Amino acid sequence: MQTYKLKNKENYKYFVKHYLEVMKERREAEAFLGEDIRYRFQQRNSMITEYTDIQVLMEYCLFPLYVEGDKDIERRTFEILKEFSLSIDEKKIWQVTEYLLLQDFILAEYKPLPFEIDTRKLVPLILDTIEKLPNELKTSGYYARLIGNIKSIPSFKYYEVEKVEKILKEFKEKYYNPPKVVEL
Structure with missing residues (x-):
């Protein structure tokens, strides 16, 4: 296991400066989502273009x-992730799972991290919120990504196995077998 080292300061100083401005505006939560481009954090090679790239946010700001x-x-990071976990906005919940998934990936190679969010405190909130999501959100592309993350994050596999299996089964039924619209 390698020791985690920050990126080269020259590479992250712009991001830190931008994040400090976001903090002054009291818009940290918006930075975690990034729907508004003024609060979005990305790099040229970011795979996600319409929202904040959580890996960039973690490694170049937080x-x-x-x-x-x-x-x-x-x-503050935990509080934002907790707030997002309780939201019925599948994009916010997806960003929380992105954070947890990336944290797990980084922890697989490096220890210790500058700080670590306790996944066990967020998993039950996320699962409870998913159960409350309206059915129309449960067929969206973001919901599919969210389910993909849940399948990949070990903490979900070991927490309330029946609840996770129920959510995965429901997703499979609704996403792959949507109700047919009959026109008269």
Whole structure:
């Protein structure tokens, strides 16, 4: 296991400066979603173009700010992820699962991280929220991505197995067998 090292400061200083401006505007939650381009964090090679690339946010903003002395960023990050976990907006829930998935990927190679979000505190919130989502959201592309992340994050596999299996089964039925529209 390698020790986690920050990216080259020259590579992340622009991102940190931008994030500090977002903080001054009290728009940190918007930065985690990035629907508004002013609060979106991406790189040229980001796969996600319409929202914040969570990996860029973590490695170029959150971790450097923590190392540079903003220890409260861990608490704020958790609170934003918690708020998103309780939202009935599948894009917000998907971003939380993106964060947790990327954290797991990074932890598979590096320890310790500058800070680590306790997945076990968010998983039950996410599962409860998913059960409450309206049916029309359960066939969206973002919901499919969300389910893909849930399948990939170990914490979901070990928490309330029956609930996770029920959600996955329901997804499979609704997404792959949508109700047929009969026109008269």
